[in-house]
Amino acid sequence: MSTKKEKFLKLVSEDTSNTVEWMKERQRNRSLYRFSGKLALAILHRLEQLNWTQTRLAEEMGVTKQQVSKWVKGKENFQIETILKIGEVLKMQLIEVPQSSFGIHSIKETDTLVSPYDESYNIYERTQEIPLNTMLVAEPEENYQVNCTF
Amino acid sequence: MKIVRIFANHLFSFHFKDEIENSLKRVLRQWEDPEYIYKFLKENAADIKPGKSIAELTNEIMEDSRFIIDSILKIIDSDEANLDHFFKPLDNNEYRIHELSRRKGRQSVLRLYAIRIESNIYVITGGAIKLPLQHLMEDRTHTQKELIRLNTAKDYLKNNGIFDEDSFFEFLNEIS
Numbered sequence: 001m002s003t004k005k006e007k008f009l010k011l012v013s014e015d016t017s018n019t020v021e022w023m024k025e026r027q028r029n030r031s032l033y034r035f036s037g038k039l040a041l042a043i044l045h046r047l048e049q050l051n052w053t054q055t056r057l058a059e060e061m062g063v064t065k066q067q068v069s070k071w072v073k074g075k076e077n078f079q080i081e082t083i084l085k086i087g088e089v090l091k092m093q094l095i096e097v098p099q100s101s102f103g104i105h106s107i108k109e110t111d112t113l114v115s116p117y118d119e120s121y122n123i124y125e126r127t128q129e130i131p132l133n134t135m136l137v138a139e140p141e142e143n144y145q146v147n148c149t150f
Numbered sequence: 151m152k153i154v155r156i157f158a159n160h161l162f163s164f165h166f167k168d169e170i171e172n173s174l175k176r177v178l179r180q181w182e183d184p185e186y187i188y189k190f191l192k193e194n195a196a197d198i199k200p201g202k203s204i205a206e207l208t209n210e211i212m213e214d215s216r217f218i219i220d221s222i223l224k225i226i227d228s229d230e231a232n233l234d235h236f237f238k239p240l241d242n243n244e245y246r247i248h249e250l251s252r253r254k255g256r257q258s259v260l261r262l263y264a265i266r267i268e269s270n271i272y273v274i275t276g277g278a279i280k281l282p283l284q285h286l287m288e289d290r291t292h293t294q295k296e297l298i299r300l301n302t303a304k305d306y307l308k309n310n311g312i313f314d315e316d317s318f319f320e321f322l323n324e325i326s
Contacts, residue, residue, distance in 0.1 A: 005159075008267050008312045012162060015154040019163070019175045020226065023219045026182070030216065033182065037212050040184040045205050072185045074212075 037074040039083065039094060044072050046090045060089045151306060153273055157226045160233055163274040164303050173299075174262075177277030181215035181260060184208055190279060194290070197281035207259075211279060214257045221257070233272050237264050240287075240300070250307055252300045263296055265303050267312065275303045 026033060047057060054068045061068070070076050071086070080095070087094040151167050156174060163172040171179070180186050187208045191198065198207060225231050237253035240263070244251065253272065255262040261280050264272040276299045278292055287293040307313070 004312055005268060005271065007310070008271070008307070009159065011307075011310055011312070012153050012155050015156055015163075015172065017154075017171060017175060019154075019156050019172060020223070022175060023178070023223055026178075026216070026219055027223060034212075034216075037182065037184050038209065041188065041205055041208055044184060044188050069185075074182065074184050 032077065033074065036076055036078065039078060040072045040074040040076075042092070042094060043086060043090065046092050047072075050090065057086075057089065061085065151302075156274070158231070160231055160270050161222070161226070161272055161274070164276075164299075164306075166299070166302075172274075173276045174274045177262065178215060178219065181218075181277075181279075182212060184212065187211050187279070190292075191281075194279075194281055194284075197283040197290075199282050211259060214260050218255070218257050218260060218262065221255075231270070233270050237262075237266060237272050249313065250304050252304065261296075263300055265300065265307060267307075273303065273307075275299045 043057075047054065054072065055065050058065045058068045071078075076082075083094050152165050153162050154165050154172050155161075156163050156172075163174040165172040169176060188204060191204045191207055195204065198204070221236065225233060225236060236255045238255070240252040240254050247266070251266040253264045253266050255264065259279050259281055260277065262274060262277045264274045266272055276296050278296045280287075280293060284290055284293070287297050
């Protein structure tokens with residue numbers, strides 16, 4: 001006679017895709033995934049503002065549509081050159097090295113850093129120290145808060 | 151349709167036929183995809199509380215997904231892994247533990263659905279974004295699908311003898 005648990009375990013296969021290791025990799029590289037995700041979101045939002053398709057962005061950038069698809073899914077480990085070029089094409093500022101990095105360790109009142117899509121969303125507390133030369137997703141040239149009713 | 155082991159003899163996941171990945175990995179991958187979430191939220195904007203932007207909520211959902219990953223890994227890495235605190239009854243009125251109880255783990259608007267085999271043994275069936283202005287799972291297509299998956303999973307377990315009355319009586323015979 002087998003118990004419910006034993007019967008259940010007989011139905012189980014091993015996880016060849018190793019989901020736990022996949023989750024741990026996401027955790028280890030959290031900063032990268034978070035940054036790529038935010039950039040993706042900023043691009044998606046800007047495309048909508050401009051009423052551009054991903055195909056249009058691909059054409060303007062001289063890349064394939066598949067490449068743009070990778071960007072907006074947050075799967076890309078972006079090169080700085082690519083980020084700057086996307087910014088130029090979409091007419092938005094995607095990254096910035098804050099003035100406070102040039103020798104001033106604490107972010108001051110005037111150095112409020114915000115995400116590209118919500119001006120009220122502070123990445124760092126103002127008093128928190130950040131490492132020199134840290135790149136952050138920074139304030140866009142224009143505010144593009146979305147109305148959730150669309 | 152099969153069941154894969156995620157962690158030891160505690161956490162499992164269904165891998166439904168015709169799907170590329172097991173249900174846990176599938177939903178976690180969706181929840182880290184800004185394009186998928188953004189599109190989903192635009193399609194379901196009526197269920198979002200006023201004052202919250204699509205972009206802001208998309209970012210929050212990605213963060214909540216990271217929190218779920220951290221929570222699961224924390225449970226797995228602890229000496230006394232216990233998933234019972236994570237998975238609560240799907241039915242808020244379930245006051246006694248039912249056999250093969252349908253469960254949910256939640257973080258803000260994210261839901262991870264599972265079947266409870268017994269204490270600290272769960273099989274994940276899927277997950278969903280359940281927005282604040284949506285009340286019942288039956289009310290929206292995407293959560294209806296999750297209900298179907300939960301019920302399909304439960305039937306699969308029953309059909310394979312992972313049921314209760316028989317097992318219960320077997321258990322009684324074993325201890326008598």
